Amino acid sequence: GDSVTQTEGLVTLTKGLPVMLNCTYQTTYSPFLFWYVQHLNEAPKLLLKSSTDNKRTEHQGFYATLHKSSSSFHLQKSSVQLSDSALYFCALSDRTGNYKYVFGAGTRLKVIA
Amino acid sequence: EAAVTQSPRNKVAVTGGKVTLSCNQTNNHNNMYWYRQDTGHGLxxxxYSYGAGSTEKGDIPDGYKASRPSQENFSLILELATxxxxxxxxxxxxxxxNTLYFGAGTRLSVL
Structure with a gap:
């Protein structure tokens, strides 16, 4: 079946440093890939979305590139801020009309001063 | 702004009791979903549902029922809570x- 793998459970960084959160996936179809962010005691909300191979998508200083050759959609930011501390989920869905989603387990990013 | 409202926000239930979690959306979206979030398991x-009158089983449906009586409302029912x-x-x-809009969540404790 379809799956999304996020290898890091917790990433702790000092503010101002760059970050990359890993996301790889397995699917038999051509998917949409997403990053959702969940701040403490809040609902998850969309951060980034892509379906185009090798095209960089950016929002709020975060960026990701879908690479179908390696089935990856890593999330990056050049300089993290304290407010970036949150839980980040990678997810995929298909485009056939069955809008079932598959989420990764999530990566908690903790930014310290 | 898309709006999804869940009620109640917090619920304490007894083992074997019936629990109904309600969800209302004003986005006029056809698709609606129920997820649970546990540490280490993500979402x-x-x-899930494609529209009024439809419900589909997700990955962990055992012990849960769903009801979609209208475009706006989607309920999750635990007949015998554990x-x-x-x-x-x-x-x-x-x-x-394919963008999802989440409600604020319901914290359920079954004692």
């Missing part, structure tokens, strides 16, 4: 571009 899909169903439950609606 797991319980049930302590293993203690969790945070999120409802979401999905637009045509």
């Amino acid at each position: 797991r899909l319980i049930h 302590p293993s169903q203690t969790s945070v439950y999120f409802c979401a609606s999905g637009d045509r571009q």
Whole structure:
């Protein structure tokens, strides 16, 4: 079946440093890939979305590139801020009309001063 | 702004009791979803719906029922609640571009 793998459970960084959160996936179809962010005691909300191979998508200083050759959609930011501390989920869905989603387990990013 | 409202926000139930979690969306989205969130498991899909009158089983449907009486409302029903169903439950609606809009969540404790 379809799956999304996020290898890091917790990433702790000092503010101002760059970050990359890993996301790889397995699917038999051509998917949409997403990053959702969940701040403490809040609902998850969309951060980034892509379906185009090798095209960089950016929002709020975060960026990701879908690479179908390696089935990856890593999330990056050049300089993290304290407010970036949150839980980040990678997810995929298909485009056939069955809008079932598959989420990764999530990566908690903790930014310290 | 898309709006998904869940009620109640917090619920304490007894083992064997019936629990109904409600979700209302004003986005006019066809697709709606129920997830549970547990540490180490991320978001797991319980049930989803393509529109009024439809419900589909997700990845972990056992012990749960769903009801979609209208475009706006999607309920999750635990007929016989168990302590293993203690969790945070999120409802979401999905637009045509596959973006999900989540409610604020319901924290359920089954004692």
